[in-house]
Amino acid sequence: MSLVPCFGLPSLEMKILLAILSLCLSGSTALAQTQLRFVSWRSEAAAVWDQLIAGFESGHPGAKVVREVGPHSSTEFHDLVTQKLRNRDPEMDVFFMDVIWPGEFAAAGWALPLDEYFSVPQQKEFLTAPIEANRYQGRIYGVPLFVDAGMLYFRKDLLAKYRLPPPRTWPALVDQAKLILARERDPYLTGYSAQFKQYEGLVCNMMEFVISNGAALWDEQQLKSTLASGQATQAVRFVRDQIIRTISHRGVLAYQEPESLALFTQGKALFHRNWPYAWEVANDPQRSKVAGHVGVMPLPSFPGHKSVAALGGWQLGISRFSRQPRLAWQFVEYMASHDAQKQIALATGRGPARAALYRDAEVLAKHPHFSARYETFILAEPRPRTPVYLPLSNIMQRYFSSAIAIPDSNIDQLAGVATRDMDRVLDLLRERPRP
Amino acid sequence: MKSSSDPVWRFLAPSFLFVVLFSLYPIIESFRLSFYRMILTLPWLGQKFVGWENYQDLFSDPVALQSLLTSMAFVAVTTPMEVLLGLGMALVLNESFRGRGWLRAIVLVPWAIPTVVASQMWRFIFNDRYGLFNFVLFGDATDRYWAPLAEPGLALLSIMVADIWKTSSFAALIILAGLQGIPRELYEAASIDGAGAWQKFRHITLPLVKPALLLALLFRTIDALKVFDLVFVMTQGGPADATNVLQFYGYKKSFAEGMIGYGSTIAVAVFLLSLILSLIYIRLLGARLLAQERPT
Numbered sequence: 001m002s003l004v005p006c007f008g009l010p011s012l013e014m015k016i017l018l019a020i021l022s023l024c025l026s027g028s029t030a031l032a033q034t035q036l037r038f039v040s041w042r043s044e045a046a047a048v049w050d051q052l053i054a055g056f057e058s059g060h061p062g063a064k065v066v067r068e069v070g071p072h073s074s075t076e077f078h079d080l081v082t083q084k085l086r087n088r089d090p091e092m093d094v095f096f097m098d099v100i101w102p103g104e105f106a107a108a109g110w111a112l113p114l115d116e117y118f119s120v121p122q123q124k125e126f127l128t129a130p131i132e133a134n135r136y137q138g139r140i141y142g143v144p145l146f147v148d149a150g151m152l153y154f155r156k157d158l159l160a161k162y163r164l165p166p167p168r169t170w171p172a173l174v175d176q177a178k179l180i181l182a183r184e185r186d187p188y189l190t191g192y193s194a195q196f197k198q199y200e201g202l203v204c205n206m207m208e209f210v211i212s213n214g215a216a217l218w219d220e221q222q223l224k225s226t227l228a229s230g231q232a233t234q235a236v237r238f239v240r241d242q243i244i245r246t247i248s249h250r251g252v253l254a255y256q257e258p259e260s261l262a263l264f265t266q267g268k269a270l271f272h273r274n275w276p277y278a279w280e281v282a283n284d285p286q287r288s289k290v291a292g293h294v295g296v297m298p299l300p301s302f303p304g305h306k307s308v309a310a311l312g313g314w315q316l317g318i319s320r321f322s323r324q325p326r327l328a329w330q331f332v333e334y335m336a337s338h339d340a341q342k343q344i345a346l347a348t349g350r351g352p353a354r355a356a357l358y359r360d361a362e363v364l365a366k367h368p369h370f371s372a373r374y375e376t377f378i379l380a381e382p383r384p385r386t387p388v389y390l391p392l393s394n395i396m397q398r399y400f401s402s403a404i405a406i407p408d409s410n411i412d413q414l415a416g417v418a419t420r421d422m423d424r425v426l427d428l429l430r431e432r433p434r435p
Numbered sequence: 436m437k438s439s440s441d442p443v444w445r446f447l448a449p450s451f452l453f454v455v456l457f458s459l460y461p462i463i464e465s466f467r468l469s470f471y472r473m474i475l476t477l478p479w480l481g482q483k484f485v486g487w488e489n490y491q492d493l494f495s496d497p498v499a500l501q502s503l504l505t506s507m508a509f510v511a512v513t514t515p516m517e518v519l520l521g522l523g524m525a526l527v528l529n530e531s532f533r534g535r536g537w538l539r540a541i542v543l544v545p546w547a548i549p550t551v552v553a554s555q556m557w558r559f560i561f562n563d564r565y566g567l568f569n570f571v572l573f574g575d576a577t578d579r580y581w582a583p584l585a586e587p588g589l590a591l592l593s594i595m596v597a598d599i600w601k602t603s604s605f606a607a608l609i610i611l612a613g614l615q616g617i618p619r620e621l622y623e624a625a626s627i628d629g630a631g632a633w634q635k636f637r638h639i640t641l642p643l644v645k646p647a648l649l650l651a652l653l654f655r656t657i658d659a660l661k662v663f664d665l666v667f668v669m670t671q672g673g674p675a676d677a678t679n680v681l682q683f684y685g686y687k688k689s690f691a692e693g694m695i696g697y698g699s700t701i702a703v704a705v706f707l708l709s710l711i712l713s714l715i716y717i718r719l720l721g722a723r724l725l726a727q728e729r730p731t
Contacts, residue, residue, distance in 0.1 A: 417497075
């Protein structure tokens with residue numbers, strides 16, 4: 001469709017009219033090929049994604065992948081995708097899913113169960129934790145793309161200066177930080193920089209403390225909150241008294257990932273909790289003052305318990321309202337294939353979801369730390385799967401933030417309130433008809 | 436009686452339809468949904484009529500009551516401040532001096548900046564390590580730096596400051612319009628009678644600008660009651676729920692948690708609250724206007 005004829009027409013109205021007309025027409029000509037609509041956020045390696053998509057299109061003549069780029073923040077991306085799903089919008093076939101959504105999307109009837117396409121032997125090629133996160137009531141609803149897990153970053157140079165080994169337990173971490181802060185006498189230096197703002201990241205950070213003290217967020221079988229247990233409140237009290245009051249400055253209570261990482265890359269934090277992407281940033285001399293002085297290891301635990309990392313990451317899901325689920329699946333299968341994941345991993349350093357890539361010579365040559373990261377990923381703990389995850393998360397965010405941000409908070413009482421509120425939400429699940 | 440063929444109706448129809456479609460229908464739908472239990476992520480619960488249950492829940496929900504208080508505190512602090520500052524700005528801008536046009540444009544800049552951008556800017560200003568706020572207060576004494584957005588006692592105050600900075604100029608604009616409607620002769624007559632600046636302000640400006648002041652107060656109150664974007668960008672309701680204003684709580688319930696029934700109930704509560712406040716203001720405002728028109 002060409003706009004040439006209207007250049008001769010002087011009237012603005014006519015031009016607008018023709019422009020609208022041509023838009024309508026171009027819409028209808030595009031229908032000749034099959035459009036596959038893909039909603040994602042913008043990747044750090046956009047060029048690789050474009051290449052992969054072009055590769056898919058050339059392998060599927062007649063198929064055109066139309067990308068819609070959404071916001072990067074998980075909460076806002078959730079708003080966008082659920083808006084389309086609750087409107088049963090057929091204009092979205094494939095979408096990114098945060099690791100905490102499959103339960104919700106499955107129960108709401110928004111995500112297509114993929115069992116007929118995604119066989120168990122195929123699933124076995126992926127890491128176990130993200131596959132489990134995509135399973136809901138025995139069926140699978142997403143294909144893992146990236147895996148994230150909380151890790152502890154530390155200043156190798158500072159620990160070496162005081163001849164300290166990387167800490168295995170939380171109390172050891174606090175003791176080392178106290179010692180180094182006292183000797184360094186830098187008022188700007190903070191002991192532990194992490195994500196303690198009231199938002200989803202707070203739940204990840206706090207669950208790592210709670211579960212590495214042998215407690216749990218809630219009991220998935222009994223549908224009861226377990227936040228008021230002695231071990232859970234002990235872990236929360238530790239964060240308030242030992243981390244926030246003793247070795248961190250209060251600013252961490254307003255930090256999300258970027259601020260907490262900025263403090264670390266400026267050389268003003270001794271220990272730092274973040275997702276794997278922080279490794280590339282912290283070791284890039286362009287962006288980091290501590291490049292080359294950074295160590296990374298699994299998060300500490302409380303004495304006598306196991307280290308725990310919150311599982312994060314992104315999956316590909318297919319909308320139940322898609323008019324071409326088969327083509328959508330072919331696209332998902334292609335994007336999650338060994339080759340595609342390898343290219344993305346090489347370009348971005350994001351952890352791929354396929355286990356074999358952690359033994360791939362080419363990937364390891366580019367990212368030698370992947371082998372250590374693998375240890376964390378297989379231990380990573382998914383946040384419990386449930387269609388009411390977000391209401392529960394909001395209650396926990398309120399509880400954790402109140403417990404650690406108020407210096408003399410009554411943790412037992414706050415935990416009691418949170419337990420009562422969570423149990424009320426969990427009770428909604430008891431009304432479920434048996435499938 | 437006007438018949439339906441009267442052209443007046445044809446001219447009114449588009450805007451009438453617009454109001455029905457985009458205001459009336461959503462309001463009625465919110466009212467209806469507030470009587471149902473509807474949870475998007477639990478579709479097997481269906482859409483169950485529960486009568487006043489959501490409202491009972493609302494009144495016994497300590498988080499909702501706390502966020503109501505937070506919203507009220509926000510309104511009580513920001514609106515008078517904004518109207519007072521707006522009055523001050525309007526009085527200055529109403530004088531004639533060199534560069535007045537420029538100053539008028541500059542004063543409007545904060546209001547013209549999209550709130551999301553302004554909120555992000557204030558988030559940086561209040562950052563505990565590299566924020567301008569700390570640098571201005573303490574300079575290089577980094578050990579004394581505050582973290583306003585991390586303190587439950589200061590976070591709401593920080594958002595109030597951002598809101599006052601952003602919208603005072605809107606109040607100024609309305610009040611300036613009011614000031615310009617005051618006839619010059621009144622001031623000239625007062626000068627001849629020997630009135631000073633304060634007397635002119637107290638006995639001419641203030642009474643005559645009162646309707647504009649009330650109008651500014653009305654707009655700001657309703658807007659402040661609905662504050663959302665500042666909270667969304669700056670604090671997400673934290674720390675310790677200290678900035679969880681009613682509108683943000685409703686958003687979390689409806690959009691994040693999918694609790695459509697309860698979320699609608701909160702929306703209706705905000706609507707009724709602003710309706711009541713508007714009615715009170717309009718009463719005051721209407722009385723003033725009538726009182727002015729009567730002595731003819």
